[in-house]
Amino acid sequence: MTWKGILYEQTRSDMPVGIIAGTAIYSIPSITMEEISVDTPYGETLILRGEGENSDLIFLPRHGPKHSTPPHKINYRANIHALSSLGATHVLAAYAVGSINTNMPPMSLVAIDDFIDFTSGREVTFFDGGVNKVKHIDVSEPFCTSLRSTLLELSAQYGLEIIPGGTYVCTNGPRLESPAEVRMLSKLGGDVVGMTAIPEITLAKELDICFAAVAFSVNWAAGIEKKISFVEDGLSDLGKNLLDLFIRALREASK
Template structure:
């Protein structure tokens, strides 16, 4: 791995459906997947620059979109990013809108989530040699980073929405009408399949 010499902690961009590759990176360097105690990440990590800022790109579903949401190795992904010295993660996902206030093709920066998934490995603390972490997850997203994203997007020709509750479903199937109705009653504004356990693992790893 090349040294990440930027004086600022490196940033990771995790691409979801529709963003399996990041063609806008300057000086991209492809790397083989890193071995972690939890296996290999979904894809080879790509190191490059974006407007002069060092970033690492990771395709959540694999370079060929071969991993369904419930099959993504979220622990290996987050462990690999943490090993590289990443401190901030921008995770991109294609989601559906539930509440009436959600606009089609908008950039939404959620501020809460509800986890409807099951059976996913959601902690690094599952081995006898790993201390149990009871992380505070009251507010799943870093407020400052969210505000930075909103500010950067405000000058673009896109619809930007501040806040919203992301309901995370198991996938890979889409939800039934009754499930969507229940999620709406629960207060969900968006529905997607990948935010958990990605977000809580980032919190455990000390990533923002």
């Protein structure tokens, strides 16, 4: 099914809400969802939409089907535009990351509240001149504070302990960082490192989407231990609980 990228006509009393995820979280297994291909001015993207009573839920697998697109080649503008065109006013994103801060070991959850951008070569704005003009957005508060607050308030009900703040460093990928790079990122104030938060965060802000995010650590960043090893045990349950929390928080915040 193809959906043209136009403003979504509301048929429900509640607004659509979106979840973006990637590594380790590829769908919402507990909910029946339909695949929809959305045409946008920036290309086509695939989303999953809930059926029946869950038709307000939109799930976007940022890496595409079967995790087929590396971080530096994701069509971030098409993804965020698709969510906006379908009417999503509130969006939560999950990011698999490596831990830089030793107080945030693997399996930690962090409601990130700031970022450092070390990406390059990505299409990072909708305001690139021409018909879209030029606009300089303020990212003094990168994330939607009301959605972050709702998420943190509800987290204990889902057995999740979320650290209420941390700085996400976004690198280009797809390679992992070197030990020297990780030492530098630590000195700059980075807590966790990943490859996909930028430009998702800033594109959502450009379209006035209430956007918040949780990073979940799956490894120590390079150089902290002799060898990088990735957590597997418990990751499936963590992902399920996090998705359940996301759905509840989004519905509460968008009322």
